[in-house]
Amino acid sequence: DSGVTQTPKHLITATGQRVTLRCSPRSGDLSVYWYQQSLDQGLQFLIQYYNGEERAKGNILERFSAQQFPDLHSELNLSSLELGDSALYFCASSVDAGMNKETQYFGPGTRLLVL
């Protein structure tokens, strides 16, 4: 158990819909990361938040957005869903307080199926 929690575990929805994925980081971790893993793309970095502020952006679509709240939990919002958005979505967290504190600990993931 990494200490990172994600809800829900599974999500089934229809094209065009909007969903929200939730992540709670490990106690004491200030950074939260979101990754997408699809069959044809592998694990891809989407976005990082540090202490409530966006720190880095990866291959995140404009239909996707994220935020980190004062209690440090994070939500990933996916809108206008398409079949190709079906994937595993992982959240990770790290202390992010220096070069030797960048180890990321991953949650169990949310499996999204868009029908």
Next chain:
Amino acid sequence: DAKTTQPPSMDCAEGRAANLPCNHSTISGNEYVYWYRQIHSQGPQYIIHGLKNNETNEMASLIITEDRKSSTLILPHATLRDTAVYYCIVRVGDTGNQFYFGTGTSLTVIP
């Protein structure tokens, strides 16, 4: 923008050492090398990381070459539960801390 290169698959006999190589020839002087593994579709699991000295923990050993252009993850006594995809990662980006996972090595431990 692949920063690491790994063989796509490897087999290892149960009880033997598994040696997983990784090339990271463009690594910068202050970048760490991280190893993670993913079993089935579970969340990636942290194994070990290092800068230039060899590292060992309860899971594995990490050997980094002197020029830091390659490294080897060693699982000293592989078990069936070590069957997984192993990722060698170097942090990318000038800001932030995003990992580039690449395709990894699929390790199969054979009874």
